[in-house]
Amino acid sequence: MTNVYPALTRVALAVGLIAGLPQVASAQSLEDLDRLVAASMKPADGLALARSQSAAGAWLDALATLERVLAVDPKHKQVRLAHAEILCRIDDLEGASVEFARLKSRDYKKSEWSAANAPCKPVGGGAK
Amino acid sequence: MIAPRFVLPLAAAFVLAAGHGALAQNGAIGVVSSVVKEVKLSNAQSPKAKQVAVKQRIALGDLIQTGKASQLQLLLLDRSSFSIGASASLRIDRFVYDPARGRSSGATVARGAFRFMSGQQNRANSGSINTPVATIGIRGTIIDGVVGEAAREIAKGETREVRNAKADAKTATLIVLRGPGSRTAPGADVGEAAVASNGVSVDLTEPMSAVYVPRAGSAPIGPFRLSGAGLAKLQDQIFPRQAVGGNSAAESILGGILSNLPGIIGGGGSSGRANTGTTAPVPTNPNNPAGKPPRP
Numbered sequence: 001m002t003n004v005y006p007a008l009t010r011v012a013l014a015v016g017l018i019a020g021l022p023q024v025a026s027a028q029s030l031e032d033l034d035r036l037v038a039a040s041m042k043p044a045d046g047l048a049l050a051r052s053q054s055a056a057g058a059w060l061d062a063l064a065t066l067e068r069v070l071a072v073d074p075k076h077k078q079v080r081l082a083h084a085e086i087l088c089r090i091d092d093l094e095g096a097s098v099e100f101a102r103l104k105s106r107d108y109k110k111s112e113w114s115a116a117n118a119p120c121k122p123v124g125g126g127a128k
Numbered sequence: 129m130i131a132p133r134f135v136l137p138l139a140a141a142f143v144l145a146a147g148h149g150a151l152a153q154n155g156a157i158g159v160v161s162s163v164v165k166e167v168k169l170s171n172a173q174s175p176k177a178k179q180v181a182v183k184q185r186i187a188l189g190d191l192i193q194t195g196k197a198s199q200l201q202l203l204l205l206d207r208s209s210f211s212i213g214a215s216a217s218l219r220i221d222r223f224v225y226d227p228a229r230g231r232s233s234g235a236t237v238a239r240g241a242f243r244f245m246s247g248q249q250n251r252a253n254s255g256s257i258n259t260p261v262a263t264i265g266i267r268g269t270i271i272d273g274v275v276g277e278a279a280r281e282i283a284k285g286e287t288r289e290v291r292n293a294k295a296d297a298k299t300a301t302l303i304v305l306r307g308p309g310s311r312t313a314p315g316a317d318v319g320e321a322a323v324a325s326n327g328v329s330v331d332l333t334e335p336m337s338a339v340y341v342p343r344a345g346s347a348p349i350g351p352f353r354l355s356g357a358g359l360a361k362l363q364d365q366i367f368p369r370q371a372v373g374g375n376s377a378a379e380s381i382l383g384g385i386l387s388n389l390p391g392i393i394g395g396g397g398s399s400g401r402a403n404t405g406t407t408a409p410v411p412t413n414p415n416n417p418a419g420k421p422p423r424p
Binding site for chain 2: 029033036056057059068087089
């Protein structure tokens with residue numbers, strides 16, 4: 001599988017994992033759900049949680065996390081890009097294409113944009 | 129009628145629940161995880177609807193209704209999520225969950241747009257969503273749907289058979305399977321669903337395969353491939369905050385952006401695959417030529 005996130009992000013993810021995100025990511029009680037909600041109140045926290053969930057293969061959990069963040073901050077560029085990328089990863093290519101169409105590549109670093117589009121290939125190369 | 133492969137897991141879940149006790153048959157079954165604007169809850173004990181707050185507990189039988197430009201996400205104990213858009217109505221009717229054995233759930237969406245995403249992956253998981261005119265059996269899935277006038281509006285842009293169907297503005301139901309598809313990354317089960325009405329059941333096994341039930345007493349129309357424009361409109365119904373806060377998906381489609389994509393979906397978004405003038409069969413997946421879920 002292609003590495004999704006740049007090296008610095010992976011380091012941050014590892015730190016997050018050590019700090020306890022896995023416990024949050026595997027909720028099985030109401031209190032665990034509360035922690036999931038609390039961990040997605042801010043975009044940066046929500047992105048970190050979604051990345052830990054993605055790393056564990058919990059793709060639908062990650063999508064739900066990002067959708068909570070977008071309810072608060074619907075214009076957040078990194079969250080929207082991550083959401084589109086995960087749709088590609090679960091083979092919802094058309095859903096991803098709708099979301100990529102809402103984004104502008106110039107709003108992102110070239111490496112970010114390429115990494116997010118990578119899971120959509122070889123069917124396509126993402127949006128302009 | 130629900131397809132047989134949905135019936136056995138559902139029955140098994142009930143048997144398990146009877147033998148071992150369900151963790152959440154009574155009391156809270158989930159929490160409110162996101163609220164945008166007006167979202168109210170009522171139940172038999174508190175018939176007067178009250179605004180809900182994030183982290184509020186949800187119990188069986190609670191009726192949740194959203195106002196204009198409003199939306200809600202619920203997280204259930206098995207980490208399934210339910211999102212509803214504006215002017216929607218949702219009630220969780222059944223939730224039987226044992227972390228070791230799986231989950232069986234049932235919900236009713238009387239109106240509005242919704243997304244259901246399965247939680248912890250477990251092949252024993254099953255669930256159903258009722259609308260006024262259809263029953264959707266679900267497993268390991270992201271399902272999007274819409275009930276009412278918005279369904280009818282979206283249908284107008286789809287295949288001839290769909291757009292020409294005589295539809296009821298209050299109950300018309302459009303359902304689309306979003307995934308995970310057969311080429312999903314490891315960790316997610318391939319999604320599948322069955323939509324039943326008037327004694328006829330239609331299986332959905334590929335992302336973007338859709339079914340339309342235009343009115344009570346009508347058999348499901350489909351499966352057909354929902355157009356990119358139709359999907360964009362549906363997403364804007366489920367997540368109106370994103371439609372307002374960013375470029376709405378529908379606007380993007382209308383602006384022709386999607387059609388300029390360099391082929392992310394093999395020809396670009398709303399490439400006309402669905403608008404062929406007849407009910408187009410869902411294209412065959414090269415990894416799944418029989419069109420069957422890749423489960424044993």
